[in-house]
Amino acid sequence: MLASSSKSHASTPDEVVVACEQDFKPYSFLDDYGRPAGFCVEIITAVAGAMDIPIRIVHGTWDSVWNGLVEGRYDVLPIVAKLPSRLPYVDFSLSHTETFDAFIVRSGDPLIKDVRGARGKEILVLRSDAAHHALLERNFEGKIIPVDKASEMVRLLASGKHDAILFPKLLGIMLVNDLGISGLKVGPTIPDHLRDFAFAVKKGDAELLEKLNQGLLIVKSNGEYDRIYEKWLGYADPWLKYKKYFWHIAAILAAAAIVTIISIFMLRRIVKERTAELAEKNQLLSHEIAERMRAEDELIKAQKLESLGVFAGGIAHDFNNLLQAITNSIRA
Structure with missing residues (x-):
């Protein structure tokens, strides 16, 4: 040419x-x-x-x-x-x-x-x-x-x-x-x-x-x-001036967006798993607390019965003593 x-x-x-x-x-x-x-x-x-x-x-x-x-x-x-x-x-x-x-x-x-x-x-x-x-x-x-x-x-x-x-x-x-x-x-x-x-x-x-x-x-x-x-x-025409950088920036932004989405997904999954674990532990803890409260109630009841037995025994003993005294008095 x-x-x-x-x-x-x-x-x-x-x-x-x-x-x-x-x-x-x-x-x-x-x-x-x-x-x-x-x-x-x-x-x-x-x-x-x-x-x-x-x-x-x-x-x-x-x-x-x-x-x-x-x-x-x-x-x-x-x-x-x-x-x-x-x-x-x-x-x-x-x-x-x-x-x-x-x-x-x-x-x-x-x-x-x-x-x-x-x-x-x-x-x-x-x-x-x-x-x-x-x-x-x-x-x-x-x-x-x-x-x-x-x-x-x-x-x-x-x-x-x-x-x-x-x-x-x-x-x-x-x-x-x-x-x-x-x-x-x-x-x-x-x-x-x-x-x-x-x-x-x-x-x-x-x-x-x-x-x-x-x-x-x-x-x-x-x-x-x-x-x-x-x-x-x-x-x-600024678009043409910066066009050659556009796809590089777009690729970086796309990669960042993908990483962000994956991170959010994984974070949600971890939170869900941890939440399930905590719920299970809470359920076990609630059950343990209920059992402990029931045991405590049974213990209190037993202690009350024991106290009642001791009291009744004391009254019976005193009554026997009184009855023995009356009997001895009559015989004399």
Whole structure:
């Protein structure tokens, strides 16, 4: 596979020319050395590698790369929002990412929560971008200000010109932070402004489209997609950032839960056995106490009878003595 950032459009017969935006960070942009970089650049490179597709990467503004694809000068754009209005001109692969749009405004201005809230305002958009097309298709009741670069939109708004920017929320946050521009804030996501991103190929290029779809499935199944996503977009998606630790933590928690359940079961069993033993001992003790009390009662009764016998014997003796005295007296 061949990858280059050259802007020359000449290519070998088997070479696929991939055209990337140069100002759509973190999806596609030029790094400090002027080379194409970003999530989509790495994804298309991984997909091409999985399918043994030789590619050459060129770059330009969004408007230029889009028109170049439609006119047949390029073979693939790695990131294009799927819109019904674009279907007559290109064919789309399976989706690789999704994002929602939001309005970016100056800090002192109220947030714009939906397109209706932007009526009568001047809205900055990237020329020929999904936001540009969406506003045109909805007959937006305001003024659309198309520009060629995303960074230019941010600088214009920060300088006090126009009212807002319509742009993907995640990209807007990253762009404002990277440019170090203060005094701007990003509003809530617009529910009906979902961008479904995919690869786009020249209309009718079914063979290349099928290869890209297969390659995308391969990189998603072998973990390469997650690695690239985490690298470029992971900070905005904490789940993917910590996903690799999830199963380890889940296994530890599951093991701890099993040990706890077994411990509780064994403890209950021991308590039950001990309780049964105590109940048996209590029963024996109760029986022993009853026997002892019965023996004590018998002893008391015997002692009473013995005392009664002694008393009766004493009375009989005294009576005999008295009787003997009376008898002796009569005889005399």
